Amino acid sequence: MGSQPKFSRIEAVVTTYLIRRLLWLIPVILVVGAVTFILMHNTPGGPWDTDPERRQVDASTVQSLESFYGLDKPLWRQFFAYMIGDFNNKGEFVCGLPCGNFGPSYRQRGVPVQAILFSPPEGEDGEMRPWYYSRFGYSLRLGLIALVIAISIGIPLGAIAALKQNTIVDYVSLLVATAGVSLPGFVIAIFLIIIFASWLDWVDVVPRSWDEIRVWILPAVVLGFGTLAFTARLMRTSMLEVLRQDYIRTARAKGLAEWAVVIVHMVKNALIPVITILGPSLASLVTGSFIIETMFAFPGMGRAYVQAIGQRDYSMIMGTTIIFAVLVAIANLSVDFIYVLVDPRIRLDE
Amino acid sequence: MTAHPAVSQTIASFGEATKAKTPNQEAIERLMRNKASVMGFFVILLFILVAIFARVLSPHDPLEITSGQKYLPPMWIKETPGGKASNPDYPLGTDSLGRDVLSRVIFGARVSMVVGFVPTLVIVVIGTLVGMVAGYLGGRWDNLLMRLTDVIYAFPDLLFFIIVMVSLRDSWLGQFMNGMFLLFISLAVVNWVGVARLVRGQVLSLKQKEFIEAARAIGVRTPRIMTHHLLPNTLGVIIVLIAFRVPGLIITEAILGYLGLGLRPPANSDSMFVTSWGGLLLEGQSAINAQPWILLGPAICIALVVLAFTFLGDGLRDALDPRMRGTK
Numbered sequence A: 001m002g003s004q005p006k007f008s009r010i011e012a013v014v015t016t017y018l019i020r021r022l023l024w025l026i027p028v029i030l031v032v033g034a035v036t037f038i039l040m041h042n043t044p045g046g047p048w049d050t051d052p053e054r055r056q057v058d059a060s061t062v063q064s065l066e067s068f069y070g071l072d073k074p075l076w077r078q079f080f081a082y083m084i085g086d087f088n089n090k091g092e093f094v095c096g097l098p099c100g101n102f103g104p105s106y107r108q109r110g111v112p113v114q115a116i117l118f119s120p121p122e123g124e125d126g127e128m129r130p131w132y133y134s135r136f137g138y139s140l141r142l143g144l145i146a147l148v149i150a151i152s153i154g155i156p157l158g159a160i161a162a163l164k165q166n167t168i169v170d171y172v173s174l175l176v177a178t179a180g181v182s183l184p185g186f187v188i189a190i191f192l193i194i195i196f197a198s199w200l201d202w203v204d205v206v207p208r209s210w211d212e213i214r215v216w217i218l219p220a221v222v223l224g225f226g227t228l229a230f231t232a233r234l235m236r237t238s239m240l241e242v243l244r245q246d247y248i249r250t251a252r253a254k255g256l257a258e259w260a261v262v263i264v265h266m267v268k269n270a271l272i273p274v275i276t277i278l279g280p281s282l283a284s285l286v287t288g289s290f291i292i293e294t295m296f297a298f299p300g301m302g303r304a305y306v307q308a309i310g311q312r313d314y315s316m317i318m319g320t321t322i323i324f325a326v327l328v329a330i331a332n333l334s335v336d337f338i339y340v341l342v343d344p345r346i347r348l349d350e
Numbered sequence B: 001m002t003a004h005p006a007v008s009q010t011i012a013s014f015g016e017a018t019k020a021k022t023p024n025q026e027a028i029e030r031l032m033r034n035k036a037s038v039m040g041f042f043v044i045l046l047f048i049l050v051a052i053f054a055r056v057l058s059p060h061d062p063l064e065i066t067s068g069q070k071y072l073p074p075m076w077i078k079e080t081p082g083g084k085a086s087n088p089d090y091p092l093g094t095d096s097l098g099r100d101v102l103s104r105v106i107f108g109a110r111v112s113m114v115v116g117f118v119p120t121l122v123i124v125v126i127g128t129l130v131g132m133v134a135g136y137l138g139g140r141w142d143n144l145l146m147r148l149t150d151v152i153y154a155f156p157d158l159l160f161f162i163i164v165m166v167s168l169r170d171s172w173l174g175q176f177m178n179g180m181f182l183l184f185i186s187l188a189v190v191n192w193v194g195v196a197r198l199v200r201g202q203v204l205s206l207k208q209k210e211f212i213e214a215a216r217a218i219g220v221r222t223p224r225i226m227t228h229h230l231l232p233n234t235l236g237v238i239i240v241l242i243a244f245r246v247p248g249l250i251i252t253e254a255i256l257g258y259l260g261l262g263l264r265p266p267a268n269s270d271s272m273f274v275t276s277w278g279g280l281l282l283e284g285q286s287a288i289n290a291q292p293w294i295l296l297g298p299a300i301c302i303a304l305v306v307l308a309f310t311f312l313g314d315g316l317r318d319a320l321d322p323r324m325r326g327t328k
Helices: A008-039 A059-069 A076-082 A111-120 A136-165 A168-182 A185-199 A214-243 A246-251 A258-276 A278-287 A292-295 A301-311 A315-344 B006-017 B023-033 B033-054 B100-137 B139-154 B157-170 B172-207 B211-218 B222-258 B277-285 B293-320
Strands: A085-087 A093-095
Touching: A008 A315, A008 B139, A008 B157, A076 A085, A076 B277, A093 B023, A111 A136, A111 A301, A111 A315, A111 B172, A136 A258, A136 A278, A136 A301, A168 B293, A185 A214, A185 A292, A185 B222, A185 B293, A214 A258, A214 A278, A214 A301, A214 B157, A214 B172, A246 A258, A258 A278, A278 A315, A292 A301, A301 A315, A315 B157, B023 B033, B023 B293, B033 B100, B033 B172, B033 B293, B100 B172, B100 B222, B100 B277, B100 B293, B139 B172, B139 B222, B157 B172, B157 B222, B172 B222, B211 B222, B222 B293, B277 B293
Parallel strands: none
Antiparallel strands: A085 A093
């Protein structure tokens, strides 16, 4: 212990690292955008194609719409218009992605993609509902409920498994964890739907309204199952490590009650690695839900994406892909931030 | 270069006395002791056989439409609320067009096995080659590889597959081999980087080892070092990776099939690839309230295959590298 560690230097290193990671987001979004843009523009059809089932758009309207959205410009300029923004024919600046402008939907004419995803639909009595009734809001709420279920079951399950290592409790929780981590969500969904909806008849598979909390349980459990399993496994490993630490022996030696040893000294310390996965888990729960949302006919962003695929609504597909990609990138980045925050060995406040 | 007879005899008797095992034999023995892995291996073997002999095993033509036999329940349900009785000819019931579900599940195994194994082989060959070159030679190529993997990692893979399948499905590429070829390409494009990164990491640490230095010192050429020294020492990691990658690809195919972006419906009944488990889930989804059992067959198959690979993969990892036990 010759010299004091230089916290300011560590702080500088960490900050530089985080800034570099943050800047790295820009090329990632550009590449994701470019790949999506190129692939989308190789597909047949356009936003104003005549669709016999819909109201026809006449030629002059198409022309003004195209000039408004800049679709009459060369491809490279359209790309920059989409990713950054561009001046339209009237000389007004139309901002692109940075302002949250994802362009017009190909199928829901006249409605921009961001409105479909982030604006709530009008209620039955015609008044605006709060923002969390939007597609994104529904997905976010489902993701949050799934996360709450996952951690409130996963953490105790992992902790108990570690405390009762190599007993039947441990093996059962390990089996659940292995199944939950390796099996895809939609397979678990099918099993749970058949058990709880078909055989036991406890819930409807496709509920009529999502205003009741009861109907959220099944999709949230299905969605959170993977995270639950992963949390339990991580918690078990982390607890087993903590169990052997000297400070646990010290706590017991000074006569602390066993529950206090477990809660204050074991669980609290074992939680550190578990906390780091919460951010990315939430992102994966919000974004990775398109299959489950479709199965339960859930009015979220994932189902909108799947519907857009079915309808070949290319701008909607592109916009949602970019949103998903950004969310995943931010989630991955958040791991580093959270790790810095919870790990006392890296101090930024000095 | 023949050894003295007495010497070789001594060596032979010495080997017999101690029953020396090669590391590979030891690894196989360790694997055989792991019951879950052995079971996983046999489940996978079973599905491979089902995939190969699908035409012989399936009781009906998977495309044969029987009118008046729509939505028959499986054999464990005597009669549906709608008054349809099960028919022992159709053990898993029939779908919306009266096609035999069991035969379709059997043919689905074919697609899943091919989608699991074929792209994996391509991925492993390309990934190993690139990873080895980048790791061993280092420098500019290594940098390029790492930047490339960063970008590909950042693109959520499922979204990439969806975008590719949506935009290229109707092109000639997407129609080739009922769309299987496009699926292979998009799976390979994303997944080879993971292998390359892993192999690169292994090579980086092996590069510092004495036996590589020794080989270099006696003038062994780079290609030979790669094939005779680096490759055998990374093989264990690659085998474990294959065991975990195959089920991942099977799941991806099932998801794409479920989204209606998988295999195209075959043009004629002689087609090799008729339907996939994901496609069956999509067909069953429309009747999830009334006839949920249509989903059961493909769901159980996917679960069995994925768990079998997980257990085999865990066993292989423990057997090939005892130090990695319990990690993932």
